[in-house]
Amino acid sequence: xxxxxxxxxxxxxxxxxxxxxxxxxxxxxxxxxxxxxxxxxxxxxxxxxxxxxxxxxxxxxxxxxxxxxxxxxxxxxxxxxxxxxxxxxxxxxxxxxxxxxxxxxxxxxxxxx
Amino acid sequence: xxxxxxxxxxxxxxxxxxxxxxxxxxxxxxxxxxxxxxxxxxxxxxxxxxxxxxxxxxxxxxxxxxxxxxxxxxxxxxxxxxxxxxxxxxxxxxxxxxxxxxxxxxxxxxxxxx
Numbered sequence: 001x002x003x004x005x006x007x008x009x010x011x012x013x014x015x016x017x018x019x020x021x022x023x024x025x026x027x028x029x030x031x032x033x034x035x036x037x038x039x040x041x042x043x044x045x046x047x048x049x050x051x052x053x054x055x056x057x058x059x060x061x062x063x064x065x066x067x068x069x070x071x072x073x074x075x076x077x078x079x080x081x082x083x084x085x086x087x088x089x090x091x092x093x094x095x096x097x098x099x100x101x102x103x104x105x106x107x108x109x110x111x112x113x
Numbered sequence: 114x115x116x117x118x119x120x121x122x123x124x125x126x127x128x129x130x131x132x133x134x135x136x137x138x139x140x141x142x143x144x145x146x147x148x149x150x151x152x153x154x155x156x157x158x159x160x161x162x163x164x165x166x167x168x169x170x171x172x173x174x175x176x177x178x179x180x181x182x183x184x185x186x187x188x189x190x191x192x193x194x195x196x197x198x199x200x201x202x203x204x205x206x207x208x209x210x211x212x213x214x215x216x217x218x219x220x221x222x223x224x225x226x227x
Contacts, residue, residue, distance in 0.1 A: 032213070049215065087156070089215075101216065105155035
């Protein structure tokens, strides 16, 4: 079974802190990855895509290490509004023009005043 | 912005009822998906469709069926609702390039079966 594994947390960090989540994947055929953010009782929303070695968007940095099969998400200068569950998603081509997304179970972040 | 609309935000149904969950997207996406999300289990794929009248089983299709008569609409059907189908149901859509652009999710339907 092709899995994406995440530490469920919760990660409780003070405002302004830097926090990092790791995600490991077992399917070496995974070609790219996403990080989604999900607020309580809401739908997941795309945060970042990770195609090659990494991607940076403001306070958020995602890195991909194919040799070790893990992806990380770094959040700098945490804000209260960053409190959410972060889902790691692996994408693998499954043949006949289709692909499969595999979702991790999510890591919960709480940023404390 | 892609919009994926699920017909109900909250739904309460009785055991044995036939339940229809509707999902409509307005961006001409080919691919549509139904997931359920439960605490500790994450998102699990029920069914998906890459084209009109086409459907494929996901990881947990038992007790569910789907219908895709029009490109923009993907319906999930619980043939005879049971209490273990109480869950949050999420619909998503994407282009064939979804591996680059990701999925867009609807706001979810929280179904309670009593």
